[in-house]
Structures are given as structure tokens and as C-alpha cells.
Amino acid sequence: MLGYLRPEAGGHVPLTPFGRPVADVLPEPEARAVLDALGLSYLADPWFLELPGREDPVTVRIVEVTPERMRVANADHGYEEADIGHLFVLRVPEPGRLRPGPGGVGGRG
Structure with missing residues (x-):
């Protein structure tokens, strides 16, 4: 499992190592399964970064x-x-x- 589980009412929210939710609140086993399924894949995906003073994000x-x-x-x-x-x-x-950038699996857009 690469990431964290944040306890919430009714379960846990699976998070990337940098704190981005990748699913809604789930029972702990299911939240762990989400992180296991993602593995390292989202680290290789393109992402969009918003920069101050720039309308379009940067890949x-x-x-x-x-x-x-x-x-x-x-x-x-x-x-x-x-x-x-x-x-x-x-x-x-x-x-x-x-x-998440184009085609990315980095979680909820």
C-alpha cells in the first residue's frame, strides 16, 4: 500500500502520499484495496500544476x-x-x- 488512510465518520478516505483523496469514505479494507490497486501508477501519470498569475495549468x-x-x-x-x-x-x-492530467489515474479530478 502506498499512501495513507484518513479516518472519517463511517470509514476511511484513501490518500496519496501527498494528501490527495483517491476515493470517498470507504470501510477500511476497501480503502486499503483502492490504494493497493493504484500502486505506483499515479506517480508516472502527467499532472496539472496551477501557478500563481497563470490562467492555464502547467503539465x-x-x-x-x-x-x-x-x-x-x-x-x-x-x-x-x-x-x-x-x-x-x-x-x-x-x-x-x-x-490529474490527461489520462491520469491520480484520483478524483
């Missing part, structure tokens, strides 16, 4: 996640303010600036 790839921070790399050829591979450092839990 990024997750590079590293620790309990304190995560690093994501710019993968957006249309974002001219930073080179491909430029690293953005985000807090964990990530406050909602990151959402």
Missing part, C-alpha cells in the same frame, strides 16, 4: 515525494517561463494546486 511529472515535500518537473512544452525538467517544490500535504 508536470512527479519526481519525488517525502512526508514534508514533493518535487514535480515541468513537462509542458508550452510553458516558456521554465525549461523542461525545471523542478517545482510543493508542500505535503499538497494544498490542491495539483490535479
Whole structure:
């Protein structure tokens, strides 16, 4: 299991290591099964990162996640303010600036 279970009334919410819910409240065994089914797949998926002062989000790839921070790399050829591979450092839990990108399985969009 890669992620966390957050206790809630009626069960648990499965979360990614960076705090994004991937399902609603479920009984504990089912919440664990959701995380087991996702495995590492969502770490390889593209994600959208919202940046201050920019209308469109930037496509990024997750590079590293620790309990304190995560690093994501710019993968957006249309974002001219930073080179491909430029690293953005985000807090964990990530406050909602990151959402699943095209075709991503990173949970609820």
C-alpha cells in the first residue's frame, strides 16, 4: 500500500502520499484495496500544476515525494517561463494546486 488512510465518520478516505483523496469514505479494507490497486501508477501519470498569475495549468511529472515535500518537473512544452525538467517544490500535504492530467489515474479530478 502506498499512501495513507484518513479516518472519517463511517470509514476511511484513501490518500496519496501527498494528501490527495483517491476515493470517498470507504470501510477500511476497501480503502486499503483502492490504494493497493493504484500502486505506483499515479506517480508516472502527467499532472496539472496551477501557478500563481497563470490562467492555464502547467503539465508536470512527479519526481519525488517525502512526508514534508514533493518535487514535480515541468513537462509542458508550452510553458516558456521554465525549461523542461525545471523542478517545482510543493508542500505535503499538497494544498490542491495539483490535479490529474490527461489520462491520469491520480484520483478524483
